[in-house]
Amino acid sequence: MSLFGQGRPFLDALPRQDRESLLSLGAPRSYDPGQVMLQERDTGTFVLAVRSGWSVVSVSTERGARLILALRGAGEVIGDLAAVDQGPRSATVTALGPVEATSISGERFRHFLSARPHATALIMRQFSARLRSADNERRSLASETVLRRLAVRLVELAERAGRAGKDGAVVVELPLPQHDLASAVGATREAVAKALRLLREQDVVHTGNRRVSVTDMGLLLLLAEGRAGPPPRGGPGVRPGSGAGPGAEPAEEARPDV
Template identity: 25%
Template sequence: MYYTQNCNHQSSCLRIVPVFQGLDHEELATIQSVTNSSCYKKGDYIFREGEHSDSLFVVHEGLIKLSKLNEEGKEQIIRLLFPGDFFGQFALLQNSNHYANAEALEQTTICSIEKAAFLDTLGKNPTMALHFINALNNRLFLADEWMSLLSLMEVEKRLARVILLFFEKVEVRNNEFMLPIPKKDLASLIGTTPETLSRKLLSFAEQEIIAVKQRRVIQVLNLDTLKDLAGL
């Protein structure tokens, strides 16, 4: 289901994305004039694999899951997108269809920027173009790093990396945060089974690195050890 109520967050959407920093007032106004904001409920799809769109999407509020289904119909989570992240750029730049599903995991606000105006502004603004190239390069680096993480690193290191990611991205109070996805999705994200994930979480808790509380609440007890486990 798609839910496209306008939410009027165009201006604040642009401000939270590094790509658009450095634009002058006229350039920002041009982008803002072709930016639309839409609200999605949990479980709604922004787009599905194989669909086409002519927009760049920005997460303003909420959480997005990018995923694909393998030949057996099993879901593989590719990436989680947090406020400030942009997506849909490959379909936009290559004039191709989306390679994955984009699903809202909670009440989410998305801003979409029309292709023609975006590319026109990009062409006229070398600073913005450089920011965009750097952002794409960083995205490719993170994708390569994640593939290496899944193929070469042990489950403990993958899990430690993801806990640190959530610790950075979601609301944290007293070193506590709620896992933004169910444990079965977390297992998919790090390329393991739910049973193995539960054992590793228990092991982390027994080592007093984290505490696992009710309703998916994690408390980080030893951040330095967690970083060591993650190889950081």
């Protein structure tokens, strides 16, 4: 599953007049870092139209752990599934940093959609993209190494939330600690720490406090595509076309998406 929504965010894809009409139906809300915006299994049906900031979508597992499904930023509407089917919330959404949003009741949101078939089509396309992404994630958890899944996540973060750094590096400064990165990969923190160590040893990334600098995007892309693998400890450098590689960690905690 991609951490980011596919295509343009829902609000950005709406015509300006419709976007303004939707936002006028709600009230502004502010969230502090770490504050829960939506709670899994809650029966509320309001939606949140995110105007600024980043939030993280997660579900709890039977083992009591947390699995991160997605990151949602400005222009996204969250809570739309419960608003449409009026069932319990399927996930928890937590503010990563300060978030500004507009809260719109589920009833008003449904009326907005019913009066605008093109908006309904956008929501249905979003549901479809998430379902396809979930299917891909189940396949990834069952068959890909932790290293490859981590590379995929780092490429996504660099492309969608990175900024240009020194010497061509791409710097990602989202407040996503290592245990959350592990939750986004679907692996243990120890397995992700080992994969990050391999990437640092090969000078593919540099890590800091909630900061990752991608110093070799080309090689990271090869790893994400499964066309390069790490060497044995003390061996030669990363080799394109070597598959998962002998130093890769096998997939851990492989389980279907919730």
